[in-house]
Amino acid sequence: AQHQYQFNVKMTCSGCSGAVTRALSKAEGIESYEVNLEKQEVTVNTDQTYEYVHEKIAKTGKEVSLSVFRSHSSTTLMTIDR
Incomplete structure (x- = not known):
C-alpha cells in the first residue's frame, strides 16, 4: 500500500x-519525497512503514517532530506526535 508521511x-x-535529501535518496522503497527548508517539512511517498522513514530522517541528527500520515488505500488521516 502506498503511504504519504x-x-x-x-x-x-x-x-x-x-x-x-541524501538520507532519503539512499533509503529503499521511497517512491518520492519533498524536502522544504522554508516550511521545515519533509513529505515522503513510500510503501515503507512510518518507523522506517522516521528512523532514516532521525539518523541525520535532525529533530523530527509532529507528523501526518495518509494512506492512499483509505481516507485515514492520523497525526502522530513523537
Missing part, C-alpha cells in the same frame, strides 16, 4: 535539508 524536521540551512 509528512514530518516536521528542524532544518536551519541548506546543509540540513541536503543531509535529509
Whole structure:
C-alpha cells in the first residue's frame, strides 16, 4: 500500500535539508519525497512503514517532530506526535 508521511524536521540551512535529501535518496522503497527548508517539512511517498522513514530522517541528527500520515488505500488521516 502506498503511504504519504509528512514530518516536521528542524532544518536551519541548506546543509540540513541536503543531509535529509541524501538520507532519503539512499533509503529503499521511497517512491518520492519533498524536502522544504522554508516550511521545515519533509513529505515522503513510500510503501515503507512510518518507523522506517522516521528512523532514516532521525539518523541525520535532525529533530523530527509532529507528523501526518495518509494512506492512499483509505481516507485515514492520523497525526502522530513523537
